[in-house]
Every structure is written in structure tokens, then in C-alpha cells.
Amino acid sequence: MYNIKGKEKIFVYTGPDGSGRKTISKMVATAFDMETVLSYTTRSPRHYETDGEDYHFVTEESFKQMQAQEAFLESVEIDGIHYGIREQDIVEAFQNHDYVYLTLNPEGTEKLKTMYGDGVVRIFIYANRDTVIRRQKERQDSEEVIARHLSHYDEIMNYKNSCEHAFENFDSPQVAYQVSELIETFLDRDLTVTDY
Numbered sequence: 001m002y003n004i005k006g007k008e009k010i011f012v013y014t015g016p017d018g019s020g021r022k023t024i025s026k027m028v029a030t031a032f033d034m035e036t037v038l039s040y041t042t043r044s045p046r047h048y049e050t051d052g053e054d055y056h057f058v059t060e061e062s063f064k065q066m067q068a069q070e071a072f073l074e075s076v077e078i079d080g081i082h083y084g085i086r087e088q089d090i091v092e093a094f095q096n097h098d099y100v101y102l103t104l105n106p107e108g109t110e111k112l113k114t115m116y117g118d119g120v121v122r123i124f125i126y127a128n129r130d131t132v133i134r135r136q137k138e139r140q141d142s143e144e145v146i147a148r149h150l151s152h153y154d155e156i157m158n159y160k161n162s163c164e165h166a167f168e169n170f171d172s173p174q175v176a177y178q179v180s181e182l183i184e185t186f187l188d189r190d191l192t193v194t195d196y
């Protein structure tokens with residue numbers, strides 16, 4: 001298991017699928033020196049996803065091989081689909097950054113929290129059920145994918161109060177600003193006031 005050092009932190013975005021976790025995390029990351037680590041998954045890419053940008057899409061066989069080699073820091077199976085974060089990717093991300101962010105389901109989030117304690121900050125992003133349905137329909141997710149995601153909605157929402165921070169995502173620029181303010185509190189920056 002990777003040992004988190006000094007001021008290194010893992011910010012984990014969790015919450016219902018389609019609530020806007022990745023949208024917010026990417027907006028926030030533009031303002032800070034932080035990097036994400038892509039998961040490996042055995043599912044097929046959706047029409048708006050690209051291998052190496054959204055996920056590393058791999059075969060069942062490759063995933064099993066990686067599991068056998070203990071390559072994953074954490075991995076889960078959701079509805080028969082495997083997902084995992086490769087430990088070496090975390091090691092490499094921390095070589096150049098103090099802050100790494102991930103988007104995980106509550107089970108994986110909880111595993112990392114148990115491993116790293118204060119080294120993990122859980123940011124729960126949510127929207128109501130109708131909103132997540134509408135957003136997934138707008139990006140043309142299949143009925144099957146939407147139904148699969150919704151089958152986990154209530155269970156995922158139950159995790160909200162376990163997280164250190166929670167934000168309802170109506171207006172993404174506003175939420176990104178609020179999350180940025182939160183992240184700012186973790187930065188060890190020597191800001192000097194300058195008159196222009």
C-alpha cells in the first residue's frame with residue numbers, strides 16, 4: 001500500500017452517478033496543481049468516452065491478471081463490472097503533485113478512507129433523482145445504464161452524511177467555486193498581498 005507523505009492528500013469525489021462529480025472535479029482541478037488517476041474498468045466505453053481519457057478500458061482477462069499481480073490500490077465489482085485504481089498510477093501522480101483526486105463509488109471511497117484516514121478528503125456531490133435522470137438522458141445514456149445507476153441512488157445518498165463535505169450540484173460554476181474554496185484551506189501557500 002502506498003504511504004501518503006507530508007501534505008499529500010487524496011480528494012475523493014463520490015455521490016450518485018450523473019450528479020456531476022467529474023464535471024465539478026475537472027473544473028476545480030484547473031485552479032490547482034492536482035492530478036487525477038484514471039480507473040481501469042472491464043465495461044465497454046460509452047459513446048462520449050475515450051480510452052485513456054475517461055477510463056482505461058480493459059478485458060476481464062487483463063483485469064484479473066492485474067488483480068493477481070496485486071496491482072490495484074483498491075478495486076470493486078459493481079453489477080458484474082470491475083473497476084480499480086492502479087497503485088503505481090497513484091505513486092506516479094504523487095511524484096509531481098501533492099494532491100490527487102479520484103471519482104469513486106462509496107465502497108471504494110470508504111476503503112481509501114480506512115487506509116489513509118485524514119489523508120483522504122471525501123467530497124460528496126449530489127443532485128435529486130429527477131435531475132440525475134435528466135442529465136443522463138441529455139447525454140444519451142441508454143435506459144439500461146440509467147436504470148443501473150438509479151438502482152444504487154438511495155444507497156449512495158445514504159453515504160452523504162459520512163463524508164467530510166457535501167455539495168448539491170445545481171449550478172456547476174458555483175459549486176466548483178465552493179469546492180475550490182474548500183481545497184484552498186488545505187493548501188500550504190504563503191500568499192502575500194500585493195497592491196497593483
Ligand SMILES: Nc1ncnc2c1ncn2[C@@H]1O[C@H](COP(=O)(O)OP(=O)(O)OP(=O)(O)O)[C@@H](O)[C@H]1O
Pocket residue numbers: 016017018019020021022023024103135136139169170171172
Ligand atoms: N450543474 C449542472 N447542470 C447541468 N448539467 C450538468 C451539471 N453538472 C454536470 N452536468 C452534466 O451532467 C452529466 C453528468 O455529469 P458528470 O459526468 O460530471 O457526472 P458524474 O457524477 O461524474 O457521473 P458519471 O460517473 O455517470 O459520469 C454530464 O453530461 C454533465 O455535463
Ligand SMILES: Nc1nc2c(ncn2[C@@H]2O[C@H](COP(=O)(O)O)[C@@H](O)[C@H]2O)c(=O)[nH]1
Pocket residue numbers: 016017039040043074075076078083084085103104105107108109
Ligand atoms: N471504487 C471504485 N469506484 C469506481 C472506480 N471507477 C469508477 N468507479 C465508480 O463506479 C461507478 C460506476 O461507474 P460507471 O462509469 O460505469 O457508471 C461510479 O460511481 C464510478 O465513480 C474505481 O476504480 N473504484
